Amino acid sequence: MGKEIWIGDVQNGVHDGQQVTLKGWVKRTRGSNKIRFLVLRDSTGTIQCVGKRDVLGDEMFEAVKEALIESSVHVTGTVRVDERADGGHELDVEAFALIGGVDPERPFPVTESAMLTEDEEGNMVWGGSEFLLDQRHLYLRTARATTMLKLRSSAFGAIHQYFRSHDFIEYQAPNFVAGAVEGGSTLFEVPYFGRKAYLTQSWQLYAEAAMPALERLYTIAPSFRAEKSRTRRHLTEFWHAEMEMAWSSNDEIMEHGEGVVRHIARTLLDEREAELTSLDRDLDMLARYADSPYPRMRYDEAIETLQGMGVDVSWGQDLDYSKEKVLTQDFDVPHFLTHYPKVAKPFYHRVDPEDEQYVLCHDLLAPEGYGEIIGGGERTWSEAEILKRIDEEGTPREPYQFYIDVRSYGGVPHGGFGLGVDRVVSWLAGASHIREVIPFPRTSRRVTP
Ligand code: ATP
Numbered sequence: 001m002g003k004e005i006w007i008g009d010v011q012n013g014v015h016d017g018q019q020v021t022l023k024g025w026v027k028r029t030r031g032s033n034k035i036r037f038l039v040l041r042d043s044t045g046t047i048q049c050v051g052k053r054d055v056l057g058d059e060m061f062e063a064v065k066e067a068l069i070e071s072s073v074h075v076t077g078t079v080r081v082d083e084r085a086d087g088g089h090e091l092d093v094e095a096f097a098l099i100g101g102v103d104p105e106r107p108f109p110v111t112e113s114a115m116l117t118e119d120e121e122g123n124m125v126w127g128g129s130e131f132l133l134d135q136r137h138l139y140l141r142t143a144r145a146t147t148m149l150k151l152r153s154s155a156f157g158a159i160h161q162y163f164r165s166h167d168f169i170e171y172q173a174p175n176f177v178a179g180a181v182e183g184g185s186t187l188f189e190v191p192y193f194g195r196k197a198y199l200t201q202s203w204q205l206y207a208e209a210a211m212p213a214l215e216r217l218y219t220i221a222p223s224f225r226a227e228k229s230r231t232r233r234h235l236t237e238f239w240h241a242e243m244e245m246a247w248s249s250n251d252e253i254m255e256h257g258e259g260v261v262r263h264i265a266r267t268l269l270d271e272r273e274a275e276l277t278s279l280d281r282d283l284d285m286l287a288r289y290a291d292s293p294y295p296r297m298r299y300d301e302a303i304e305t306l307q308g309m310g311v312d313v314s315w316g317q318d319l320d321y322s323k324e325k326v327l328t329q330d331f332d333v334p335h336f337l338t339h340y341p342k343v344a345k346p347f348y349h350r351v352d353p354e355d356e357q358y359v360l361c362h363d364l365l366a367p368e369g370y371g372e373i374i375g376g377g378e379r380t381w382s383e384a385e386i387l388k389r390i391d392e393e394g395t396p397r398e399p400y401q402f403y404i405d406v407r408s409y410g411g412v413p414h415g416g417f418g419l420g421v422d423r424v425v426s427w428l429a430g431a432s433h434i435r436e437v438i439p440f441p442r443t444s445r446r447v448t449p
């Protein structure tokens with residue numbers, strides 16, 4: 001058992017001229033009764049293997065012929081450099097074993113050529129047909145899906161690295177909660193031993209409770225929101241990277257938002273250049289996302305810009321996807337929008353002491369029409385103010401008593417943000433839909449497979 005040789009290394013010239021045993025899955029197969037060409041894949045790449053009847057003998061050659069698409073196999077052969085081959089190498093097969101076969105009556109149902117379809121809005125999306133969504137467990141093996149999963153892994157790594165290198169402590173909050181963070185309309189209610197509980201929409205309220213203990217904390221965890229709207233950027237279960245920081249202003253929190261997003265872009269360029277190229281991503285543009293500062297713009301200015309573009313939007317509205325899409329279409333790097341009207345944001349946002357109509361908050365909007373990837377800001381931190389804001393909003397105090405208590409004992413100015421990891425990966429990968437970057441997407445229409 002075990003695996004010693006990786007196709008990616010073979011294609012990088014590590015085993016030229018050597019005899020190797022490759023373990024993987026059949027991606028394509030063709031040929032005649034005398035010679036078979038079999039493209040083998042593993043998690044690191046693909047290589048064409050050439051099997052001849054006169055080399056293998058009848059029994060092994062028949063096994064090669066039987067190995068249908070997505071059969072798992074062991075292939076032993078000599079690595080030959082061949083400039084014309086995909087990746088620059090081929091394998092001359094000397095021995096072959098079929099490990100896990102595929103029933104010819106039920107061939108592998110997913111074909112890479114049928115992955116792109118048109119959605120209701122006329123956008124071309126990858127893997128979005130009901131058929132492919134039903135076959136998601138098999139779809140994951142396609143080149144595009146595999147690439148997305150690798151980018152996702154690098155993004156998660158980059159987030160941990162960023163926060164840990166800036167002295168943040170990783171901290172976990174419960175997923176069953178009693179109150180809303182982001183408004184009742186997207187709460188998932190779950191029966192809880194004769195009571196009602198909800199799935200968490202955000203780690204934030206529980207992070208604020210630990211803020212006086214840890215001062216700088218972060219997490220990457222799932223958040224749940226009953227999003228009914230069908231957009232290309234909403235999941236009902238998404239991965240949320242959140243941070244909370246004591247003694248911090250809106251500006252200081254934005255610096256970390258910018259810092260972590262730039263670090264994710266830089267990490268993808270360093271670790272996943274081949275994958276980004278395979279998705280036709282413009283590497284110079286991604287380098288700009290990693291290196292250029294992100295401008296800051298007040299909400300009022302964004303509203304004026306949108307109105308100037310003929311968009312029907314009025315002061316006081318939160319910006320939805322359609323508006324952010326128009327606003328960010330021509331951005332060349334992400335932009336922060338700050339100082340939203342108080343009426344557009346929940347009670348925990350701190351009112352701007354300089355002008356009480358506004359709160360000290362920010363959203364970070366990604367370019368290329370992707371829109372919001374971060375929401376954050378300063379928190380209402382004094383006991384008197386939080387009680388006033390809760391009552392003003394007509395929110396019951398009871399589920400938030402713990403949140404209020406935190407302020408009764410040594411409240412300090414603090415704040416934080418939430419970053420949608422799936423959204424960031426979707427944008428940096430140039431995905432056609434947020435579904436593309438999560439293995440088993442959960443949306444209002446689907447919890448299977
Ligand atoms: P939107 O207006 O797009 O619904 P939001 O204002 O509800 O976003 P926040 O509550 O600020 O978002 O959440 C913080 C971040 O979490 C967002 O900036 C986004 O990146 C991500 N996020 C929020 N809701 C979703 C979702 N349903 N699916 C994927 N990511 C999400």
Ligand code: MG
Pocket residue numbers: none
């Ligand atoms: Mg939302």
